[in-house]
Amino acid sequence: GCCELLRGFAVIFRRRSNSQDSRSISRDFVIIDHERNEGLKGLISLVGGKLTTYRLMAEKTGDYIGKLLGIDRKSKTSEIPLTPALAVEEKNRIARRYTVRAPKIEERLKGVTEEKQVLCECEGVTVAEVKEVARWKDTHN
Structure with missing residues (x-):
């Protein structure tokens, strides 16, 4: 072909105070x-x-x-949806984190697009996870 794709990816994080999100x-x-x-x-x-x-x-x-x-x-x-492999990784992450409660979170993630938004990029926590965990009786904070 006429072209060759070369790529690189770099991430540089600047140091921030804890007050910045x-x-x-x-x-x-x-x-x-x-x-x-x-x-x-x-x-x-x-x-x-x-x-x-x-x-x-x-x-x-x-x-x-x-x-x-x-x-x-x-x-x-x-x-184009993300590859099934990514969906499996996400399902496994949720299962590890929430064990028997995981199906409720998975169900929420199938619904409204807003619920799929990632709130914490470091941990990959979605709106669906926060909303579901907030409903649990043993959630205090």
């Missing part, structure tokens, strides 16, 4: 076409964003590269 960090990202400023044809960088926006970043970058290559199609990334 990770939601305050910008999800904005920029696609840099190095041909414009440096004359490096075919080198594209994606800078910024967060893990919570990685699919959107991939979609926008793919659309940009497609346009450069003369491909007039929009990405279908947002329409």
